[in-house]
Amino acid sequence: MKAMLTDLPDLAAYWKLDLATGALTQDSSRNSNHGTVIGASPAQGQIDGAYSFDGLNDRIDCGTDSSLNLRDQITIEAHIKRDSIGTNDLIVNRRDGAAPAEENYTLQILGNNKIQFAYRNEANTATHEWRSTPLIDDLGFHYIGLSFTFGTGASLICVLDHKVIAGIWAGGTGNVLPIDLPAIPLFLGATTYLANWFHGILDHIPIHSRALDATELIRHSYRAY
Template sequence: KGVINVTQSFFIFAFVVILVALYTNDVHAGKIVTEGLVSFWSLDRDTISGEKVKDLIGNNHGTISGKPKEVAGKIKEALKFDGASDFIDCGKDASLDLPSAFTYEVWMNPSSAGEGGPKNAGPICKAINGGSWSWQLRYNAPGNNFMGFQFNAGGSVWITVEQKLSPNEWYHIIGTYDGKTAKCYLNGVKKSETKMNNVNSGQDNFFIGQDGWVNVFDGIIDEVRVYKRALDENEIQQNYKATSQLSVDSMNKLTGSWGWIKLEK
């Protein structure tokens, strides 16, 4: 009888250990990378109030110009920009001034193949009025419908996805810099890299939906994130696969009472 009890206890203990291990592994594998996360604009319905857009991590809350429309996003809701007057100004706080190490991340769904001219803008940038700029993520630049980061780093430096993008499809775009090398990723896969000096540090604004000049984005934007370090390829894959939610408080790493972070299904 004692042997049976010991055996039962062992199997119960083993079962609990397995469940805990599976749960812990699933949570660890699923959550987005949070180390170095500076700002996160999910563009979901519950983060937008009138003309204000919440930054779920920092204090870089955005102000809407124009009338971007709420639509189904890659994750929950997103905003559709009209390619004419819609954009979000997230200001120029020092936390967004990252000359020597960064990761810029966005999901985008272009409405057109990119005709150039006023629709030459990608979904995010840090630039203003053409006189001061740090970087831009541009669509159809220069002259072909592909995506590329353009950096002001002792001259204009490009990293691109090196392939044409189709309209009305979702793309996950990331640009990283570790102080030596800039890299561009499309849908979790590295597409190009180049050696680069530090990016110009200026008093330019962070925009969603325009390039700081006169060019605006035509399409849907979702899940904009900024890190103060270069994510590695495993971390980029992790973020690419992130599609569900977890409370910020339960992650025990971030502060804020109303935020939430996406996790992998």
């Protein structure tokens, strides 16, 4: 099953975060989006090894390859453990500069402990932000799986641990396509303009170019794939 996942054609990137060569953490997809580790340190994860982020200046720079420029469908999965509550904790960020700059997609935990997925519209005039109703307000490990077909707000599915959770589009509607950004960086653990540093542990982060359904996300939440 592990080999089959890494061979999937819709796998844009898959950072297990327990495979490192020097300062690089390996991408197990076909696309070689290996991440440059800046400050983060190896740690025990929910699935084998992981990386710990200090909330100050740690991040992983996963490069600018066009395989990460997703504008049709997307799924982001992550196993996370926060070290603090009430902080803005960035998980995945692909954008160009500080707000209201161009933003392809972002997954983070807000200071109010809600999960947020955000992206900038094609005309670069508005940010669309989906926020969860349930909170992550403890310091344990959690699985987050979020899938979305860009331009169809009602298509967004978010699984927290083993359950589909509710949420709302707090900004925008999700009913527009995202901006086209073929050559900007993707960061784990911080925004690309160096803010909202993650406090805690990140483990196993796959990104798919397909919107996985709820059954697939729930199945992934139960297994070390």
